[in-house]
Amino acid sequence: MSVKSKADIRAEKLLPGNQDFTSITNDIAGVPEQKKTPIQWWLLFGFALSLLAIFVGSVGFLIWEGTGIWGINNPVFWGWAIINFVWWVGIGHAGTLISAILHLFRQNWRNAINRFAETMTLFAVICALVFPGIHVGRIWVAYWFLPLPNQMGMWPNMRSPLIWDFFAVFTYFTVSLLFWYTGLIPDLATLRDRAKGLKKKVYGFFALGWRGGNRQWQHYELAYLVLAGISTPLVLSVHSVVSSDFATSVIPGWHTTIFPPYFVAGAIYSGFGMVMTLSIIARKVYNLGHIITVEHLDKMAQIMLLTGCMVGYAYSMEFFVAWYSGNPYESFAFVNRALGPYWWGYWAMIFCNVVVPQFFWFEKYRRHIPFLFITSILVNIGMWFERFVIVVITLHRDFMPGAWAMYNPTMFDVAIYLGTFGLFFTGFLLFLRFLPMVSIAEAKLVLPESNPHHGHDHE
């Protein structure tokens, strides 16, 4: 063929070099099969374990002593726990967006990063779920969230957004786990077929006896498609429901209808930031630059530009509506965000979420890896500040000046937040060590040879 088809050119960008089915299997499965664990992995794992120890210690003390060890006060009843909860759930959303929404839109480039992103979702949602669990104070009765018949005749209030949130996040975690595992089945079969001894038994157990027959693929593909189809409205609903924890209250600054879409856009923005951070590290440590290419990073940067502009629009629209409403409390809440005692939090948010992504208009910056790495971290700092602005700045000054107060976090707020990174990275590093970080079966679909009509120009 003298003239290259479009599919060939696209595949060359996404899988550069002469790759075939065998080399893809070897490259990806080779990572969990390594005889010797790389030293960088041990260093990162040791670091993650020490953060995990901080997590266990500080959460243990919290359970022993109560939420009084946090900086929350009257009127700031929601402090870092809720900020961190919203932040971690938001990070998870990019994983679902990549695996579900981009699958429905047949965006094949996602095949190199979806496993990665789904795993990130799982551990991010676990970190998020920790906070509502521990912020109730008496965590031994946290099961009261569940609608369980009990001798007190006590039921959760199903008309409250807080219980919607519980159902939404719980469903989200379960569906993400099922989606992730379903995607793994064919890859676990690959690892099973290449392993020996005990490893073969363990991988084989989880591979469920997958044989790769088309009679299996047929149902598998439909199940996968449906999971993608139901995860799409699910992920949109989860952060919308999280936002209704705020939006259904009557606090000025929270009681706005723009919250659901604005929260979803912000969630995707921060999640892509995290996928970017993790994939830049992983492709470097494991030399997978030919599978997770600059092309992928470029596309992620484009989505960050889009969602960054969406949150920027939401920030300005909030201000406009606060002024246009003519409500003095509403207007004050927003002026206080930008010019009050916590002005630095607001402007940190504006800088990281609105100014920084503007560089992504230029291809040069979208393909500059050190720049991408730094901005991807700034994105998540910015999104943390967004939740700080919403939770703390809104609560600390509401209607009556007599009820105003400042909020100061304590070392335990910081320790538990840092500790969740330990939880996250411990899980994520174990995943990198034992499971294929790129979907082996799906990465092959990017190769033109995987299409049975390859080579026929007519179709």
Added chain:
Amino acid sequence: MSKFGVIARFESPESLVHAAEKVRDKGFTKFDCHSPFPIHGMDDAMGLKRSKLGYLIGAMGLTGALFGFGLQTWIHSIEYPMNISGKPYFAYPAYAIITFELMVLFSAFGAVFGMMFFNRIPRFHHPVFYSEKFSDVSSDAFYVSIEVDDPKYDENNVIDFLRNIGGTEIEVLSDEN
């Protein structure tokens, strides 16, 4: 030790699809085409009907939605009607979220466990695993298997037929248990 059938290797997704068409046209019904990834157009080539899994998922989703809505209605209207900030007992618009979430949750269970049910997995022992070379199918190999249960099965004919349509490394497999 019962006989399972014959397997034959093919070179590429393209040749596997052509082989599937020929096996189908020959009138075989108990056969399968194994590949490392799903192949576009293979269902037609094998003459498979559309998966029925969708109906199961739909039924599960409906069950979840009805359960979610019913649970909330029952709790607040029947089991323990309690006035909380003056909200109505039967506050059906507020029930939409949990109804939706449970619909999604039940559909997801339906999709994954239904897929396992239709695929008859987990099944850890299968005659194809006794072939050394077949294990490449999870990496880069493409196989056709024709089972002994097929009414048109005749071992020598099947072997000749698979060889004629381009199959290599033909093996006759048995269940060794």
